[in-house]
Amino acid sequence: MFRINDNYLKLTAGYLFPEISRRVHAFTQANPALASRVIRCGIGDVTEPLPVAAVTAMHEAVDALSKHDSFRGYPPATGYDFVRRAIADGDFRSRGCIVADDEVFLSDGSKPDASAILEILGPGNRIAISDPVYPVYADTNVMAGNSGPALRGGGYEGFVYLPCTEDNAFAPCPPKEHADVVYLCSPNNPTGSVLDRAALARWVEWAHAHHALILFDAAYADFIRDPSLPQSIYEIEGARRCAIEFRSFSKVGGFTGVRCGYTVVPKELVGAAADGTRVALHDLWMRRWATCSNGVSWPVQCAAAALYSAEGRGQTRALTDFYLANAAILARACTALGLRAFGAANSPYVWVSCPRGLGSWETFDLLLQHAQVVTTPGAGFGRCGEGFIRISAFNSRANVEEVARRIGVLAPAAV
């Protein structure tokens, strides 16, 4: 009989967010009168309308498809030139980073990119990930066969885990042991921490020493307000020879329902074939896109490009400012209860210590049952996430203010 991919059988439990959905669904089924009170600060989904520049661009793009003379069929597999240029200019060259237009590969989101990148990497690479971590990095590597079996107590055999705790301000440090590929996410999901220039430079140095690849997820780069913090890994000398960067329009442009992101693969970045030959990842990634995709929807590409217009920039700035103000409100409310709150300053996530004596799923359940607030339990992101919950700032101001009040159920006297 034909064979399935056995690596899938190593995966433990459901993916985190489906599990949260399940618990919320069970709660609202059991308490229908409270269903309308539920406020979701879990999955980190945006709530504010799409920027006007993107809306206008999409309408125009749809109109173009409705007329014979302006109709467009298959897009280039890697994105239209004008979109790639807008991105390379707007996110990199304007900040002094060297990124060529054709090093930008447009996609339908960061999650698919973070998964697809493993297709061009070989088996046998030792993978390093943070703990806590965005579950996609771990799960996709399990599915690709880059791990051993699941470990009791969480995690998988074979991964190098980089603990991120209060002691290191949630910033992963280069490990003592060897690794071939490391995932870095800054601003971090879930902890909201941001790697500064010195920390990123240490990682680049480590990658060169180990001939390792850095997969740098900068999906939240546009939330950085501190000008001393790097928004791209290419702000660090030498990163073009060791790093791939993922970006997303999901949060900066409110594109979670529109679906668009991109990956930067510098041309000088090489990996080793079995015989030791050096092979450019840019060529492999190019081939991957030409063979496995027909590119991104035309109206979506137009919307993405519109975010880089003067009008679009103003609107995305207002959008990220709005969510940052939400984060500040949430962080203040937690601190006022005597809880320790991290992130929030240059990130849309607030990483909050659980009340004394409560685990992260217990805190999640308490907030759901007694405050009808959905958060994300830190343990869902890894062992070092235990003792914390993630509160997402992606919500309306009214909801955020309401959440700030309701989390009073976590006050020491109440728990």
Place this chain on the structure above:
Amino acid sequence: MFRINDNYLKLTAGYLFPEISRRVHAFTQANPALASRVIRCGIGDVTEPLPVAAVTAMHEAVDALSKHDSFRGYPPATGYDFVRRAIADGDFRSRGCIVADDEVFLSDGSKPDASAILEILGPGNRIAISDPVYPVYADTNVMAGNSGPALRGGGYEGFVYLPCTEDNAFAPCPPKEHADVVYLCSPNNPTGSVLDRAALARWVEWAHAHHALILFDAAYADFIRDPSLPQSIYEIEGARRCAIEFRSFSKVGGFTGVRCGYTVVPKELVGAAADGTRVALHDLWMRRWATCSNGVSWPVQCAAAALYSAEGRGQTRALTDFYLANAAILARACTALGLRAFGAANSPYVWVSCPRGLGSWETFDLLLQHAQVVTTPGAGFGRCGEGFIRISAFNSRANVEEVARRIGVLAPAAV
């Protein structure tokens, strides 16, 4: 040093369509005065405007994203229920096939799906593909490690090739040797042939006997006009236990630039784990989507659902009728020259024998150089494609009539 996927190094030459683009580009660079005369009947990209129903639905969907109350973020990874229901009803249940809503998985196109499906299959499966074949089936399997090295003269070691020639009316027959996974495409790209009920039933029977998986690509199903021909493999008894079906809106809805397709994975379809356990592919595919994707763009999903409204159905029927009429014009013109033309009746592709003494790339070059008509050389689809070219009927009526005249350069006296 970190390792790349060595299987990519086995891939021969560029993907077919980039190679065609290269030759057309070289021609227009060398002959700028003739550049505007070039008519593309190569890649099979649609030319007619999007159906009005889809345009209206996309505009409404974009408007919804522009307002707070109707804004939508992350879609379900596998597609909105209303879209899955429209598909399962419209393409399957209305034709007597059993397909549940949640067996339909929405995607951004058939090409990504045909590639991604290999992620849930194990290594060690023996792959059978037609010759000639849509290159994506072969290339993605090479990249996934399911082949040996490239063979001199074309093809790859380890694949079971199913010759499709004039002798078998271009209908692949079950092989005598064992295979674990077989790709079938009907109506066929590139030959335009359609598997009838008896032929498909033989394949289903063979799959059961070999515990093999059929990957059925029905991207062109909506071009079938002969009511005796099956549009879905699920019209065949037993197919739910051995077949996955891929569909695309690219051609029926003119969606090549919009990007949407879907895959049907029946729940009773199982494959074997290493220890012999039976595992449902539906569970694996579900997990794959939840982990590796955030689903399809909201306006795109709305456009897809709109194709199933009464208005949408009339418009897609008119669109496929239009391209079928083009195909008939092209087939007649070829036949009038004494060439043998296949397909065209229930398919948008015309598969044409090359003039005596000319190979398929020679015929391609001759048509480009002397008629400025871009076709696809049969050899690009496999060894058995040699001696044929594929002419796509996806063009305006004026262009198709012009092509019908210009291919007179292939007349015996002219060659």
